[in-house]
Amino acid sequence: MINTLFQRVVLSRLWLTFVVLGVSFLVGALGTLNLVSLLAANLQLLREHGVMALMDGALQQLIELVAQGFVSCVAYVVFKTCEHRLSAWLGGGA
Template identity: 40%
Template sequence: MTFMVMRAFFHSLFNGPVWRTFLLMGVFGGLFASSSYNLLELFTANYRYVADYGIMALMEGGLRQLLELILFGYLSVGFYILFKGCLYGLLAHVAKH
């Protein structure tokens, strides 16, 4: 039941009116850019911090920061997938006409 609702939602999102799909593609592209900005440098800095200070770094917030960075990584991947879904929806619309 839930799968069917989600499938219908994404179908309407990607294959709805062209103007809406194009607008959402821009929104998802912007969200992807803002959520993934500087993510690699932050992962590297967190790794160095934990590597240099060990367990003390983890207790002082290094582990929480690592989990937040992982969450932001998955969030940015989700926005990228939504962006690409809108792109493929628009390309399918262009191919039909």
């Protein structure tokens, strides 16, 4: 359903495809900025301080970092889909 809706609403309009491509690029870039270093620091905090770190919110932060990673992955997939559509149009395949 989401696939069909995305194709019908976004991919059928080249200008909207370009806008969504730009937005998804920015979301993916901002979502992955420092994500690896923050995740490593959070895991090190959990390893060093254990239960005390969990009580101070390290588990919540870890869950938020993992969710941010998944959002970045979705943004990347949307970006690549829009890129494929625009590349096909520019190449004469649409």
